[in-house]
Amino acid sequence: MRLKSLEIKGFKSFADKTVVSFDEGITGIIGPNGCGKSNIIDSIRWVIGEQKISALRSENLDALVFNGSKTRSPSGLAEVSLTFENTRNLLPTEFSTVTVTRRFYKNGESEYRLNDVQCRLKDIHNLFLDTGVSNDSYAIIELGMVDDIIKDKENSRRRMLEQAA
Amino acid sequence: MRLKSLEIKGFKSFADKTVVSFDEGITGIIGPNGCGKSNIIDSIRWVIGEQKISALRSENLDALVFNGSKTRSPSGLAEVSLTFENTRNLLPTEFSTVTVTRRFYKNGESEYRLNDVQCRLKDIHNLFLDTGVSNDSYAIIELGMVDDIIKDKENSRRRMLEQAA
Amino acid sequence: ANQQFLETFNKVRENFQMVFKALFTEEDTADMILDNPENLAETGIDIVAKPKGKRPSSISQLSGGEKTLTATALLFAIYLIKPAPFCILDEVDAPLDDANVGKFTQMIQKFSENSQFIIVTHNKMTMSCVDVIYGVTMQEPGVSKLVPVDFRSLN
Amino acid sequence: ANQQFLETFNKVRENFQMVFKALFTEEDTADMILDNPENLAETGIDIVAKPKGKRPSSISQLSGGEKTLTATALLFAIYLIKPAPFCILDEVDAPLDDANVGKFTQMIQKFSENSQFIIVTHNKMTMSCVDVIYGVTMQEPGVSKLVPVDFRSLN
């Protein structure tokens, strides 16, 4: 399931629609401190179904929506879409690509879509089941996780291993 | 109280006697991962009287003594000496420099010396009182501490501030 | 289920020893041990690392960079059992010296034949080994924006 | 004692706002607030950071590098009240981008007029601003050794 692109709008510091295209191989993301690199990673976690708000470094869902700047008023909606090739036929084969979309409105409503058809969060979780794509996966690594593995916090070593079992 | 030199022998990875001279200004310590840079910092904490073994990244005092390598047998003794100018007359003025020495023998004995005269750990703590030199000080900074300040772990912000009160 | 856990554990352990040697050196060894092999349902996993020449000690005594390489070796060992379609690394290279960044990126380049990698980094050596670079800026204060980055401007 | 705490707090707060602006930019602001000013004996200290253009949010929402600069600003603010004879920094520059490493080292150079600094680093920019460099190696496995380092070999 090759990633093709990520679209972010109104999520954290990405006030404007931003598209990140993924080709084969290795994509590097660079920039000064605080410019939004880890926010891109948070948006991927969120769109594939992360429910632990603390894993997104936030205290509540409202904190995920662009909260304004000196020159901009806050957004009313955070939306992230991840598009990948339907090589594993996760959806019926007439679809060549799959787009997962997650939205959160400041009024508290959440929306989930698969190829632009509304669905439930459960459907998104099921889609990724058995693909090896998940949060809390050995495939999403940051320094806090290195520390958890070294200290074996909450049996993290076993939990990681069991995902490959 | 200008630092002049640090002498390390048998402490952690410093099997052989090692002397680090300090001039004015800024001393940089560089080298590959695992070569012993943070061990030098631990030796300074230890010689000025650190009693919390966890602050030295160890589980017990024995772990502070060079525990051997493929080519060397373990040491029986860890010894660190810190020498500085007696500009504040912490010792009587006939001494131009002060040398603080701390030793730990694998049989469990500890020794403390001031200008090569045996003394108690208490005397070393008293020597540094009011000099601004202390463990748990705002002057010894590593990344774990940055995290403690951000999370305000155990009221760390207030504790740091009170040291300057 | 216990049988499957044990089989997975043994495969991961084999990979871990191999990856550890690749990230450290041939003379460095490490091992994974079940702390309670009698109770497979609940046993935890111990790690023993013995960088060359050093006596094996608790991995909490390793240096900052050694800890990062050791944890990475475990995660890569698990990855090799069941490669994920994409892997994300957020500044994992920060505690590493130049030589270790080189080993780290070499291994990632090898794995990228099977998975896409997304790497956030400040490290110039890491930047030089990726295929595509996106720069993120906040030219307008508080608003993130993606900009294309010319490789040649990095050297 | 409560009075002394309050006076120290006020002085540190003033320094913190100044050091924060120096490490970030003139348009960035931050503040320290007593969370329980009625009870000086037990009050904790809150930090509010507002990097330019961004709404002030809990400092736990800041980026890795921003957290490092903010915590450093607080520690330096306290240092300015009562400079310690020597300061030790162990790889505190690891999460910082180049521009911020520059600001960090500039501030340290200023403070080094009053205190000796011992800085452990992997960062080339930091290395270029120190007065003396010691290299640590383990040529004999497991045994640390100090070696002199020629500045010119670093550039």
Ligand SMILES: Nc1ncnc2c1ncn2[C@@H]1O[C@H](COP(=O)(O)OP(=O)(O)OP(=O)(O)O)[C@@H](O)[C@H]1O
């Ligand atoms: N809801 C939001 N609205 C606007 N800005 C936000 C929101 N949530 C977070 N931010 C801002 O995003 C910034 C953090 O971005 P991010 O963590 O992605 O930085 P980074 O590029 O990873 O930096 P570093 O190199 O230091 O790790 C913070 O300054 C924070 O104020």
Ligand SMILES: Nc1ncnc2c1ncn2[C@@H]1O[C@H](COP(=O)(O)OP(=O)(O)OP(=O)(O)O)[C@@H](O)[C@H]1O
């Ligand atoms: N008592 C001891 N005897 C021998 N070696 C020891 C002892 N205690 C620690 N060590 C070794 O010292 C090494 C760690 O050194 P240190 O933490 O100083 O590295 P470092 O130079 O700071 O590396 P990094 O750049 O990764 O932070 C470890 O490999 C550890 O095995």
Ligand SMILES: [Mg+2]
């Ligand atoms: Mg980040």
Ligand SMILES: [Mg+2]
């Ligand atoms: Mg270290």
